[in-house]
Amino acid sequence: MKNNTTDLIKTACLALIATALIAVPAMTRAEDSTNAPAAQTPAPKKHSNVIHGKVAAVDATAMTFTVGDSTVAVSSSTKITKNGQPAVFADITVGETVASAYKKDDAGKLNATSVRIGAKKAATTPPAAQ
Numbered sequence: 001m002k003n004n005t006t007d008l009i010k011t012a013c014l015a016l017i018a019t020a021l022i023a024v025p026a027m028t029r030a031e032d033s034t035n036a037p038a039a040q041t042p043a044p045k046k047h048s049n050v051i052h053g054k055v056a057a058v059d060a061t062a063m064t065f066t067v068g069d070s071t072v073a074v075s076s077s078t079k080i081t082k083n084g085q086p087a088v089f090a091d092i093t094v095g096e097t098v099a100s101a102y103k104k105d106d107a108g109k110l111n112a113t114s115v116r117i118g119a120k121k122a123a124t125t126p127p128a129a130q
Helices: 002-031
Strands: 049-059 064-067 070-073 079-082 097-104 110-117
Touching (some): 049 070, 064 097
Parallel strands (some): 070 110
Antiparallel strands (some): 064 070
């Protein structure tokens, strides 16, 4: 009788171990993120509008400059650079080449977020290896 009880306990333990070995991977797969529903793709980033060209007019009182038919307003939060260095609104002069990123408000006003004064420098490429 003792032999049968020992065999029964051994069999029960082996059955529990086998069940655990089968159940753990199944539970892990259920929690795996690869089985989760596909995440929504993020909304595309809104790019600022850009205007570039020669300055046709500057209004220091209104803090605006005109390129072509577009008048762009500059504020204290506008980042202005000239030749890669910080600059000020007074550095924007008639005839100067500028590139400005801007946002259009509900009234249609163009508000500059950044202004680069001067022509964009061409990228230099290293000479080809021989």
